Amino acid sequence: MSGPSRAARHGAVAALIRSIGPTGLRLPHTGVLQYGPDAPKIPAAAVAAEDADLLQRMASRGQRIVVRLQMEAHFEGEVESANVVGELRGRERPEEIVVVGGHLDSWDVGAGASDDGGGCIVTWEALRLMKKLGMRPRRTVRVVLFTNEENGGRGGLAYRDAHRSELANHVMMLESDTGVFQPTGFGFSGTSRARETVRAIASLLAPIGATRIESVGGGADIEPSVREFGIPSLSLEVEGEYFLIHHTAADTVERIDPAHLAKCAAAVAVMTYVVADMPHRLGE
Numbered sequence: 001m002s003g004p005s006r007a008a009r010h011g012a013v014a015a016l017i018r019s020i021g022p023t024g025l026r027l028p029h030t031g032v033l034q035y036g037p038d039a040p041k042i043p044a045a046a047v048a049a050e051d052a053d054l055l056q057r058m059a060s061r062g063q064r065i066v067v068r069l070q071m072e073a074h075f076e077g078e079v080e081s082a083n084v085v086g087e088l089r090g091r092e093r094p095e096e097i098v099v100v101g102g103h104l105d106s107w108d109v110g111a112g113a114s115d116d117g118g119g120c121i122v123t124w125e126a127l128r129l130m131k132k133l134g135m136r137p138r139r140t141v142r143v144v145l146f147t148n149e150e151n152g153g154r155g156g157l158a159y160r161d162a163h164r165s166e167l168a169n170h171v172m173m174l175e176s177d178t179g180v181f182q183p184t185g186f187g188f189s190g191t192s193r194a195r196e197t198v199r200a201i202a203s204l205l206a207p208i209g210a211t212r213i214e215s216v217g218g219g220a221d222i223e224p225s226v227r228e229f230g231i232p233s234l235s236l237e238v239e240g241e242y243f244l245i246h247h248t249a250a251d252t253v254e255r256i257d258p259a260h261l262a263k264c265a266a267a268v269a270v271m272t273y274v275v276a277d278m279p280h281r282l283g284e
């Protein structure tokens with residue numbers, strides 16, 4: 001992220017980094033870069049791990065390496081965008097809010113099916129399932145599809161700023177942004193008392209194998225709100241090839257298994273519904 005400016009300070013005319021994803025598909029991994037204010041803005045790109053290894057072997061042999069760099073990446077300036085928000089108002093305590101969501105944007109090398117189309121779909125679907133089944137919980141459940149996670153996180157910051165007056169009444173925030181493969185459970189950050197409740201709720205998901213509670217939860221979009229207001233935060237956890245494919249041309253919809261998608265939606269729906277409906281507020 002800061003590598004190109006560091007290289008430029010040493011006279012580099014361009015910077016190539018080894019993709020942070022694992023080897024396997026020979027695909028470069030797209031990501032964000034931030035130029036320092038005090039260095040020339042040189043072109044920068046990621047190369048696939050396999051190609052980085054090749055360059056390394058050539059260098060180790062003492063070969064002279066010539067790279068011709070042709071890039072189309074460019075910046076088109078600022079435009080207005082929006083988060084998409086929908087909610088099921090709570091039947092008893094509508095002012096207390098449980099937020100679930102993912103982010104709408106993605107890197108344009110792939111379709112963004114796993115990062116984060118799937119996250120948007122399963123959180124939206126969780127809310128739709130409650131509505132379809134006529135299950136209106138005590139508290140409000142709000143789905144937020146954040147914009148601009150990948151290159152600035154401004155959807156998450158804007159949510160925090162626009163909803164500041166009700167954040168103290170956010171009971172829980174959950175983000176799905178690590179893929180929608182076989183769910184294993186949730187990551188959780190919050191008090192140990194809240195963790196025990198989350199663990200008990202997750203035990204309801206034994207039939208689909210999603211009972212595990214990891215030591216840390218959250219997500220880039222909910223982070224600004226969570227950090228400032230100490231809101232208990234969860235992330236949907238899955239097993240699968242997310243890290244290999246996200247931010248690459250391989251992040252396409254045919255990699256998503258409808259059965260996994262359904263299980264992820266079920267896991268989010270159960271966790272969210274119980275937290276929104278139980279008599280006491282999570283953590284109390």
Ligand SMILES: [Zn+2]
Pocket residue numbers: 103115116149177
């Ligand atoms: Zn993402």
